Amino acid sequence: xxxxxxxxxxxxxxxxxxxxxxxxxxxxxxxxxxxxxxxxxxxxxxxxxxxxxxxxxxxxxxxxxxxxxxxxxxxxxxxxxxxxxxxxxxxxxxxxxxxxxxxxxxxxxxxx
Amino acid sequence: xxxxxxxxxxxxxxxxxxxxxxxxxxxxxxxxxxxxxxxxxxxxxxxxxxxxxxxxxxxxxxxxxxxxxxxxxxxxxxxxxxxxxxxxxxxxxxxxxxxxxxxxxxxxxxxxxxxx
Numbered sequence: 001x002x003x004x005x006x007x008x009x010x011x012x013x014x015x016x017x018x019x020x021x022x023x024x025x026x027x028x029x030x031x032x033x034x035x036x037x038x039x040x041x042x043x044x045x046x047x048x049x050x051x052x053x054x055x056x057x058x059x060x061x062x063x064x065x066x067x068x069x070x071x072x073x074x075x076x077x078x079x080x081x082x083x084x085x086x087x088x089x090x091x092x093x094x095x096x097x098x099x100x101x102x103x104x105x106x107x108x109x110x111x112x
Numbered sequence: 113x114x115x116x117x118x119x120x121x122x123x124x125x126x127x128x129x130x131x132x133x134x135x136x137x138x139x140x141x142x143x144x145x146x147x148x149x150x151x152x153x154x155x156x157x158x159x160x161x162x163x164x165x166x167x168x169x170x171x172x173x174x175x176x177x178x179x180x181x182x183x184x185x186x187x188x189x190x191x192x193x194x195x196x197x198x199x200x201x202x203x204x205x206x207x208x209x210x211x212x213x214x215x216x217x218x219x220x221x222x223x224x225x226x227x228x
Contacts, residue, residue: 039213039215048207049157050218051217101159101162102159103159
């Protein structure tokens, strides 16, 4: 099974400053159809998760452009260009290339 | 607007059963893969089961295979999860989600508590 490893697990950030979360998979996430099905989710306190990013770098509907995704193969990154108060929460990467699908452990973003 | 509304959660003793339901609207349900994702208290996310558009293809995480059954009724735009032989470790919020190579829309979740 594919294992997704996020770092850091806790990320204190200053408002207005950038933030970056890493996600690594135990094997390549390139699908036989040529796509890489790597997603990023945000879960604000007390809320359901919502998808921010799909296929590495595509923003979901209504997602602010301060969120960006990058990477390839086994190494991926979620970046927030300027952290806002509403960005506090837990962020998860998830691979949908291989069965079983797998989430990372989550990275808790909090304001310093 | 996509809406997913779960129901059926509650408290049940170990070995008991529950049936979760999820009503969908705002998209073409019959053309969408659907999934159940759970989150134990204070823990991360785990995809429990997924079903294709006509119900002919399903997947279960190892820990629930043989105990849980996912199904759907396209005429009613509804998704279900029959959960039998429940264990303490099944305690979690269960989310229904529309799937497009990953859950793209989520419901608000329903809490299942397994406890004697």
